[in-house]
Amino acid sequence: MIKDMIEATDFRDAMSLLTTAVNVVTTEGVSGIHGFTASAVCSVTDTPPTLLVCMNQTSRSHAHFIENKTLSVNVLGAHHESISNAFASKLSSEERFKQGSWTHLKTGAPILEDALVSFDCEIEQVQEVGTHSVFMCRVVAVKQTEQQGGQEESLVYFNRAYSRVGQAEIA
Template sequence: MSRIGAAVHVVTTDGPGGRIAATVSAVCPVTDTPPTILLCVHRDARLNAGIRKNRVLCLNTLPASAQHVSDAFAGRKGFSMDERFATASWLTLATGAPVMEGARVALDCEVTEILESGTHSVIFGHVVATSLGNAEGALIYLDRDYHKL
């Protein structure tokens, strides 16, 4: 799977299950009518539990300049969740899930379905609001390393 390049995202959620986020790359658009995405999250991840309880998420696609944000939310720095969130500025749109200021795009979603496959949950989100950042280059993860486009 490491040979399949992918954009790097920080997925956030907030609500009764807490404010939680993690770096993910297993994301895919599903349909534009209604606008729907899917993401895959390990069943044991705190993010998975938070999304299940909160039923909302925001997919924040990172620009090339945000590798430090990706590293923080991937747990590479040993930061607490509050320290991770301190690596960027945040706002909210419709669902209350944190939206990263400066993300290439942020898709604010309500969870519509969760399926299980192997070690991961496949989470479907209906996009209810968007935020478009500038067209700065993208951060890509390929061969277990970052690349900038």
């Protein structure tokens, strides 16, 4: 069915059919340590390396990302479903970061040690669009994890459920 006016619920239902990578986006700085689960992350350009990250302005950690001016995008593997759930929950920041092992690269934003890949970024621009802020982030460091046993499966979200995509080594 085609409608002239698109309702928010119709748009969300349609977007649920767009398969997306699951990421945990983190920050640490003068405003403290914070993080959230995000699917709205994409590449903008490779010269200079830039990512786009969208965040709801009503999120309790939104102001902290703005103040810290840095973030990391941690791309989750299939084994990270519990970390995704923790960072999407109402747990405190302290409780969220008890999940997984964390380190840092250049900016100080937390990097998940066994993420498929982590992008360490400086937030260069913020644009408000409707209910969300769009962060334009210059990538200053990248850490790719060598997967154990040939397993390179990514955690993705499709039709409001987790799925796995990639290559698992066949025994």
